[in-house]
Amino acid sequence: MDLKSGYPFWAVRNGLMQAFPALQADLHCEVLVLGGGITGALIADHLAAHGHDVAVVEQRDIGWGSTAASTALLQYEIDTPLGELARRYGLEAALLAYRACDHAIDTLATLAGELHGVDFENADSLYYASRRRDLGPLIEEFELRQRHGFAVDWYDAAGVQAHYGIAAPAAILSHHAARMDPYRMTYRLLARLLAQGGQVFDRTTIDHLTAGPRKVVARTSDGVHIHCQQLVVAAGYASQHWLRQRVARNRSSYAFVTDPLPPEALGAARDTLLWETARPYLYLRSTADHRLLVGGEDDAVDVPARRDALVDRKARRLATKAGRLLGGRPLQPTFAWAGTFAETADGLPFFGTHRQWGPRVQFAMAYGGNGITYSTIGASLLCAAIERRRHPLAELFGFQRLG
Template sequence: MRLRTFESFWLLKNGLLNSYPSLEKNISTEIIVIGGGITGALISDALISKNYKVTLLDKRDIGQGSTSATTSMLQYEIDTPLHKLADIMGEESAAECYKAGIKAIQDLGKLVGLKKIDCGFQKKRSLYCAHNKKAAEDLYKEFEIRNKYKLGVKWLTPAIVKKQYDIVSEGAILSGTAASVDAYKLTHELIRLNVKKGMQVFDQTDISEFDCRDDGVTVITKNGSRVDGKKIIFCSGFESTSLLKEKIAKLFYTYACVSEQNIAINKNIKDTLIWDTQDPYLYLRTTDDGRLLIGGEDSSNNISLFQQQKKEKKSTTLITKLGKLIPGLHFVEDFSWAGTFGSTKDGLPYIGASPEFANALFVLGFGGNGITFSVQGRSIITDLLAGKKNKLAQYYRFKR
């Protein structure tokens, strides 16, 4: 599966930070982690902290799947608004999922600080803008329920949004908890640090088959090498959907482009993640090197032959939408790219065991805030491995 187009900004910005050997022999381990993106890096870090023996495998170089294409916007918001999620699972449960997103952003900030990782992590706020009057009515309902559960929100009128951000809207929710990061760099740093602690990493190692049994798991690579373990954890995101009979996600392509450095923009935007109520929504953030990154224009068409033409067309559309959102802004595109992402029926991830496989766990953080779901997966997975109950695991279970 092709997860991104070739001109991914984060990969061009950072280059190939670390390289690891491919697997050329038979080995045994305690836990096999499949996927060397941000999810695999976060989960393996949690496992190493609990003294598990971990081997991480990826068929690409580390971080070169969807992680190199993500916009790395860290939001507690779930793609399904809280007032609609409440209709699906009840208000209290829905609010807990939203609060878990807030905690995940805070936890990731603590993790980055504790390990002294230079990955452009910046605390920010989030501005959710209504693009028309009808959307403003629904968005105000969303504000009311978020405010009821003390999620740290304010309602801003169209005049205030324009004055503070130069943004044209019909009103907006301002949230106090959000962040941005370079997920590609964070992935590499977490893995590098844990290799020093004994984790084995093999990239360019493609799996041809795996066997999940009651007494353990076995992975066979395409070159015939074998890995035996007690458990296997799939952190391979959208590619994991092909392993499961259960249809858990709808996959699509999303597009992004980034400006040249030192774009002249309202100073409040530099400290705020911004998205709107259009479908598909437009989102934007600044980067740590002074650019503006915009994204959206999701498409179900994933045919590689047409991606270059479509990417250029989508970039033009994104820039046009940006001009309507922030009139007068001079945006000069420097890079553009596309990546595969997915959505679930309720906007929630799938984290935990699937009844289809013994001794296997999955961390599949679909949606616009996949990184925060992966952070939540750290405690869910370590609790499940230790035989402990975890309330979020019930919300994110398979067969729900």
């Protein structure tokens, strides 16, 4: 599956950080993780920390799929607002999901501190109204979050302008967000897995799975067999290949990054993640080397050649929008790219078993704008499932909510 177009900044900046071998002989392990992106790396690391024998296989080079195209805005806010999620599943379930995402940022901070060199930085998150008609839902969202203990502030139009230099009707400021380099995090996690006795193989394509009552056998395109007790399918948006039931729709998102800029040119994005109420939404953040990273312009294109042709045009539109937001500053894309992402109907991920495959195949489909925080939650959720422990989010994040 061709998951990206153009020149994703993380891959250009970091290159291939570490070589991993292709699998060339039959293998036995307790847990096989199918997918060597940030989702698979977080899950494999968590399982290894709990004493499981883990192997990871990736069909490309490690981190070269959607991870390389991720913009890595780490927020507890889900693309579906808290109020809307509460109306769909009840307030208790909605709060559980939001609080889990909130806690996931702390978990990622701890991991970043252990691994070093992943450009993790804490930040605020400013969610601003794109239009005056968005004020009512935004006020409702602010009051709901504040009432239930989230650290948020309200800014009216004058406050947004005075504090952030942004012309917007109003905004919610959240005091718990972060940013990082997801590509470096993936390599650091998998390097640690190797040091702890796990195994990592890239350029290894799985083309057939057999799931029985006691084990799963995965066959590679070269005829090599992997025997495992549990399989975790963490292949990003290619995971849908293994399910007959369609659980999400693929879309394309576009992004660019500038050259390093002086602090004043970064504006409010210097230490704050910016995103808007409009859908699809514009979002901005800075990088550790003081570049401006801008994304958005999502569309329903799922044909790589068409997506490729749109990258430059979409980057110019994003530059115009972001420059206008930051007070009319001209912005010049240095690297621009597009990536595939999947969108579920409710903005929530899918973790756990599916009736098509039975109890020994776990899926990790961290879809939506919260892929990295979802993956962090999914690591503990799937570990609990493998160890036959209950997890409070197993039902809400499971396939059973599809009916």
